[in-house]
Amino acid sequence: MSTIERMDFAHGELLRFITCGSVDDGKSTLIGRLLHDSKSVFEDQLSAVARATERRGLPGIDLSLLTDGLQAEREQGITIDVAYRYFATPRRKFIIADTPGHEQYTRNMVTGASTASLAVILIDARKGMLIQSRRHAYIASLLGIPHLVVAVNKMDLVAYSKDVFDEIRDAFSEFAARLGLRDVTYIPISALQGDMVVERGANLPWYGGPTLLSTLETIAVDHDIHLGDFRFPVQWVIRPGPGDARDFRGYAGRIESGAVAVGDEIAVLPSATRTRIKHIVTHDGNLEQARAPQSVTLRLADEIDASRGDMIVSAQAAPRVAKEFDAILCWLGEQPLDLRRNYLLKQGTRIARATVAGIRYRVDVNTLELQSDVVALTMNDVGQAGIRVQQPLALDSYARNRATGSFIMIDEATHNTVGAGMVL
Amino acid sequence: MTNQNTAQIMDTVRVFGATRLVSPASGCAPRGDSGRKVHTLTHLEVLESEAIHILREVAAECRDPALLFSGGKDSIVLLRLAEKAFRPGRFPFPLLHIDTGHNFPEVIAFRDYRAQQLGERLIVRSVEESIRRGQAVVRPGESRNAAQSVTLLDAIAEFGFDACIGGARRDEEKARAKERIFSFRDEFGQWDPRNQRPELWSLYNTQVRPGENIRVFPLSNWTELDVWQYIAREDLEVPSIYFAHRREVIRRNGALVPVSHLVGPRDGEKVETASVRFRTVGDMTCTCPVASTATTVSDIIVETAVSRITERGATRIDDQTSDASMELRKRAGYF
Numbered sequence: 089m090s091t092i093e094r095m096d097f098a099h100g101e102l103l104r105f106i107t108c109g110s111v112d113d114g115k116s117t118l119i120g121r122l123l124h125d126s127k128s129v130f131e132d133q134l135s136a137v138a139r140a141t142e143r144r145g146l147p148g149i150d151l152s153l154l155t156d157g158l159q160a161e162r163e164q165g166i167t168i169d170v171a172y173r174y175f176a177t178p179r180r181k182f183i184i185a186d187t188p189g190h191e192q193y194t195r196n197m198v199t200g201a202s203t204a205s206l207a208v209i210l211i212d213a214r215k216g217m218l219i220q221s222r223r224h225a226y227i228a229s230l231l232g233i234p235h236l237v238v239a240v241n242k243m244d245l246v247a248y249s250k251d252v253f254d255e256i257r258d259a260f261s262e263f264a265a266r267l268g269l270r271d272v273t274y275i276p277i278s279a280l281q282g283d284m285v286v287e288r289g290a291n292l293p294w295y296g297g298p299t300l301l302s303t304l305e306t307i308a309v310d311h312d313i314h315l316g317d318f319r320f321p322v323q324w325v326i327r328p329g330p331g332d333a334r335d336f337r338g339y340a341g342r343i344e345s346g347a348v349a350v351g352d353e354i355a356v357l358p359s360a361t362r363t364r365i366k367h368i369v370t371h372d373g374n375l376e377q378a379r380a381p382q383s384v385t386l387r388l389a390d391e392i393d394a395s396r397g398d399m400i401v402s403a404q405a406a407p408r409v410a411k412e413f414d415a416i417l418c419w420l421g422e423q424p425l426d427l428r429r430n431y432l433l434k435q436g437t438r439i440a441r442a443t444v445a446g447i448r449y450r451v452d453v454n455t456l457e458l459q460s461d462v463v464a465l466t467m468n469d470v471g472q473a474g475i476r477v478q479q480p481l482a483l484d485s486y487a488r489n490r491a492t493g494s495f496i497m498i499d500e501a502t503h504n505t506v507g508a509g510m511v512l
Numbered sequence: 513m514t515n516q517n518t519a520q521i522m523d524t525v526r527v528f529g530a531t532r533l534v535s536p537a538s539g540c541a542p543r544g545d546s547g548r549k550v551h552t553l554t555h556l557e558v559l560e561s562e563a564i565h566i567l568r569e570v571a572a573e574c575r576d577p578a579l580l581f582s583g584g585k586d587s588i589v590l591l592r593l594a595e596k597a598f599r600p601g602r603f604p605f606p607l608l609h610i611d612t613g614h615n616f617p618e619v620i621a622f623r624d625y626r627a628q629q630l631g632e633r634l635i636v637r638s639v640e641e642s643i644r645r646g647q648a649v650v651r652p653g654e655s656r657n658a659a660q661s662v663t664l665l666d667a668i669a670e671f672g673f674d675a676c677i678g679g680a681r682r683d684e685e686k687a688r689a690k691e692r693i694f695s696f697r698d699e700f701g702q703w704d705p706r707n708q709r710p711e712l713w714s715l716y717n718t719q720v721r722p723g724e725n726i727r728v729f730p731l732s733n734w735t736e737l738d739v740w741q742y743i744a745r746e747d748l749e750v751p752s753i754y755f756a757h758r759r760e761v762i763r764r765n766g767a768l769v770p771v772s773h774l775v776g777p778r779d780g781e782k783v784e785t786a787s788v789r790f791r792t793v794g795d796m797t798c799t800c801p802v803a804s805t806a807t808t809v810s811d812i813i814v815e816t817a818v819s820r821i822t823e824r825g826a827t828r829i830d831d832q833t834s835d836a837s838m839e840l841r842k843r844a845g846y847f
Contacts, residue, residue, distance in 0.1 A: 100552070100554065100555075101552045101553075101554070101555060102553075102554075102555035102558045102559070169690055169705070169706075169708060170690070171686075171689045171690045172682050172689055172690075172732070172733070173689065174682070174683050174733070174735050176735075176737070180555070181555040181738075183733055195710060198710075198712070199710045199711060199712050202712040202713045203712075203713060203714075309552060314552075323565070323568040323569060323572055324568045324571055324572050324597075324598075326598065326599075326600065326601045327601065328600045328601045328602070336600055336601075340568055340597065340598075341565075341568070342561060342564070342565045342714075370596065371595050371596040371599050372596075381553065381558060381561050381562075382553070382557070382561055383560075383561040383564035383565055383568075383596070383597070396572050420710050432719070434715050434717070435715075437569075437572070439573075490713070491713065491714070494712070494713045494715065495715065496712055496713075496715045496717065498717055498719055503717070503719035503720065503721070504709055504717075505709045505710050505711075505712070505717045508710070508712050
């Protein structure tokens with residue numbers, strides 16, 4: 089086999105994860121450590137960081153500066169938003185959603201978490217489990233992140249004490265159980281010294297589990313979308329017109345969950361018309377079957393007038409079609425949610441006019457208390473609300489399907505994305 | 513530490529072969545008894561599908577999009593992805609190139625060749641023209657990167673484009689790392705990093721008012737190595753200057769500055785001929801090649817995998833000026 093063949097299909101899989109930490113938990117140092125020890129840092133970046141460290145009058149290389157952001161942030165000493173980082177090992181390629189820990193945290197974390205398959209929650213070993221650790225765990229569970237890693241950091245500052253680690257693990261486990269989080273891995277680390285991040289180091293002989301990187305490399309990804317029912321929101325209708333492909337009419341989109349094969353019986357929603365899959369077309373030739381998250385073009389056995397916004401689904405396991413439903417709503421807009429106003433709601437490939445009919449309760453994301461008698465949601469609030477849309481939507485519950493159970497709300501006046509919703 | 517790193521990465525490169533589990537040609541799950549055996553897509557397949565999904569969203573939701581095509585490797589990848597998204601139909605957008613007048617002739621020739629091969633419409637607008645009309649001012653010896661923004665904004669106004677698709681990647685630069693896939697620009701083409709729309713799941717917000725514009729980056733999550741691996745997988749043609757060739761260069765501030773009709777030796781500088789290739793193919797006055805003997809895409813992948821310098825650090829003089837050069841240019845309307 090030539091080098092090119094060996095390298096071309098190198099990385100088996102892609103894992104997207106989010107890192108959650110409060111200010112001073114050492115999150116930037118941890119990401120810097122992951123990038124540095126996995127040899128993903130380039131020399132010019134490293135020398136820029138060395139110069140910056142020196143300018144600040146510090147010795148050595150401060151790895152946290154590797155993820156240092158924009159000029160606007162440096163001037164104000166804050167981190168603005170979600171940043172994305174990339175690194176790869178021979179086993180996998182990784183995308184990190186790096187979210188800052190200031191007061192807009194809920195909004196940022198919800199954004200970063202929406203595409204993540206795993207969350208790394210950082211806890212400072214000296215401080216133990218804080219209110220924000222609970223908030224991180226809650227948002228991770230809310231956004232349906234299947235895997236959680238609790239990295240107990242700064243173990244070097246508690247003399248690598250097993251007791252300290254055990255205490256934090258026990259406290260977190262109890263809380264995770266309440267949230268129904270089943271897959272949680274606990275790892276003691278020192279991002280500063282490099283213990284148990286990429287290398288094991290010599291300071292934690294009592295810990296027999298995997299390092300952080302090895303956990304990231306081996307955790308199962310995307311099983312949920314493979315095992316789900318077939319869902320295919322139509323993005324675009326391909327109708328070439330004059331020429332040899334005159335009769336061609338294909339529905340282009342991405343398989344959001346499940347798999348499809350030629351001959352499968354499908355339904356087109358919301359009309360509920362049934363037919364079969366005739367061809368699965370790609371630019372590289374037709375396929376007998378395809379699966380999430382492949383982008384393909386479907387041709388149907390019968391002439392059906394489907395268009396963008398419709399959803400092609402398994403006829404045996406179709407989602408519900410509804411104009412009213414309940415959802416968990418995270419409010420992202422600077423203006424509070426206004427029950428008298430119309431918003432645009434985008435779900436799948438459909439944009440519909442929507443109103444929020446009522447707020448059932450708001451969740452205090454720090455204490456998890458439910459507060460009823462709430463008239464509005466303001467930025468960073470999370471609550472359950474009744475939603476009404478003008479056109480029927482094909483909906484799964486978010487717990488069953490992250491792609492077809494999620495929606496965003498757009499302010500018609502400002503065009504900002506002001507809400508993120510998860511169908512119940 | 514350089515040698516040690518290189519050795520470890522070469523080990524990594526060798527290990528790659530062992531991690532491949534399925535036949536790449538099929539790109540499909542092996543059929544088990546059930547016919548529905550689960551297998552996870554490779555990272556390139558996932559990135560490809562994400563980019564196709566993004567292109568179709570732009571086409572469906574934006575009124576008048578355009579795809580920026582320069583003849584460079586990233587936009588070459590974009591064109592292949594557009595074929596995958598829209599064939600057997602035509603592209604639902606024209607190709608647009610903002611020509612600085614300082615482009616390498618090989619790249620311009622390739623741009624025209626590829627557009628014609630695809631049978632798609634190519635619009636070219638030139639920075640020279642903006643300078644002649646006095647809309648863009650460039651001091652002698654300065655690169656035309658900043659002036660490019662002026663011409664781009666003019667082209668957007670001329671054709672009424674509400675979305676411009678570009679090949680920028682988040683791994684290129686730290687300002688890009690914080691930019692959305694659908695990046696909203698105001699009527700002056702400005703990017704406000706503090707006022708970006710939250711981007712959740714794959715639900716992109718494409719709403720704009722007349723005069724406003726969205727820049728769309730389908731390759732946001734790709735790295736330089738991903739791009740070359742994809743070029744190899746898809747067997748894509750690229751301009752010849754990406755491969756090692758003999759070229760006259762001047763050693764200046766640690767970079768190899770290519771000699772052209774625009775750039776010559778200063779006092780005391782010596783012109784030498786070296787085997788080099790370009791990692792990016794931008795403005796001739798500020799894009800430098802790297803020493804290389806890579807004559808095939810496969811050689812380039814190996815060199816990229818072991819490279820210890822970022823793409824921009826190695827090749828762009830303009831980004832060395834200040835830590836925040838890219839951020840400042842973007843805020844003024846640059847891609």
